[in-house]
Amino acid sequence: MSSGTVPSRLIVMGDNTTRLWGLSSYERIERLADKAGVGGPKADTTSLWADQGYAFDPLWMTHAMATPRLWVMHGDRPVLVRDEAALLPRIAGEAMLPPEGASVYRIEDRPTLYNESLRKQQQPFFEPLVPGNVARLERESYYGAYKGVTDILTKYLWPELAFHLTRLAARLRMTPNMVTVLGAIGCIAATFFFLYGHYWAGVAVGFVFMVFDTVDGKLARCTVTSSFWGNIFDHGIDLVHPPFWWVAWALGLSHHGLAYSATTFGWVTGTILIGYVVQRLIEGWFIKRFGFHIHVWRKFDSDFRLVTARRNPNMILLVGSLVFGRPDIGLILVAWWTGLSLLVHFWQVITAELQQARGEPVTSWLEG
Template structure:
């Protein structure tokens, strides 16, 4: 199940109990306060409720979002409250004390590991909510990290480097690096990869590009795990993601001359034209779908989520290019990228047409992950 943000948020945060165990380098009280601050607790609200949290527990950020969307929420560990959003008169009086939720409360029991829908990460998940101790902090950090992973993404991000990125995220947290620091390092790698491609140094570009692509995962996970995401950081990270792929493909095409495999005028025009136009139009369709129906095109039906693994974005395209390098034909690799971009664009047009047709028949267009 899932819930949207309610119109009001609790008027204040109450953190109960004590806990000296740190998670992602943060004291648990600080982590809870960051989560509450991101959710807007106590900021410009007239809500008569408060948010009460027992800091003996650590929980996935999705629980905070769910608390914001669920008035009179009681999250229970047996007969002990762990997180409560309710009128102040009904709140627990002490951490660890047994208490019966009042009549009409929405009750979750952490032992049941309920399924919630994470709209921002496009997935159904069983968010963790457990006692935080020195004996389980490493496991909870791992759960926190994987909980921050998008459920619908490309094949490399989903299957190839989650473990690599996990250890790098832990290292960055231990070094007190901010997500923006990681993004800057990645951006330097992105530019270097472009320059290597431009001069036909493809293997060097692929190596540096691989580092950039992994760091592109690390910065987002670091932000979510340490609760340090920001408006500017989001714009910076996503802006680089959105802008750089066309420059990689243009640089790749220019580097072909160093291999004696440069395209003629006509071939260059249709290959680069197809890639650039296809990339832009696919992005426009995705943006239109989001505004039209309120969710990502990739989470409409299961087919759409599965196709996102391989659709013509940077990472799947790099698989084609690296494969062509193994055979010494980077020129063919870019032609394959152009063909795959055209096919992916056709799929996007079909997705948009099918959604409009369904809406025209009076049938709601909703994500299969929320059903």
């Protein structure tokens, strides 16, 4: 549990010229500490000490913020410490025993920590930063930034493609917002392609947008450049655009002689739009009610997130319908799947409330 305070200052020791994601070790540690609020208005009397001869997952910084007497060790050497100034190592590489009462982690044991923001248990990397390790550490940090609970395409289809694009963007010194803007252009273009019945072109451009939607978030996490407005921009596009895609798809059917009747158009688009909004509202309510995301409650809920009626799973249905030359049937399938997914959401909420009413705690299975 968080102590509610952060260290009063950052102390980075040692020397290292090896770069990770284009950042020097010192710059990366400084960005992580700044993002975590070290030295902010809620600072306590402890200091955060780091050996820049090592690279570590951002989750270790989060854990340090929640653990006032944290000592991360590599053998007999401290590599990340949060403690009172008088107890800190004097130089990098110094052999030192952690003081009595400290929370000690040894990186050679690869401890498992829960990443609340990414909704997964993980063994965050913490290793020497040397030239021979850079490629492997970049890959590990990239995959470590992946959500443990997400849709089937994001989890299985394009992680490797997005990894190489993320590395390229970092080498080109692109910011996450630049990638988001490029993706937004593709998102708008896909909408117009769908509207005029150019479905395959829309799918192709939409695929690029969906991959870029992964790249911007991973680039932000890997280069420690996420920002409040960047998150608003990225997640705002994610939240708003799907209904426009589905309505444009329905209107584009007229260009293929497959236009719906007024009644069919009403129930198909109405079911999809209302179902989408209500599902999102349920997810937000669940977080407010129980303090965590509905998709990480039980293993079933995490598994169902792979295919629940969101943009990417819906696109699988639509692309399948294009293969058979029936984009009209594809959208009808999306409507049915949206309705079924909404029923699952209601069942999840009712089950959680009944469990709470019985006096049984509602907690995430990933935290166990």
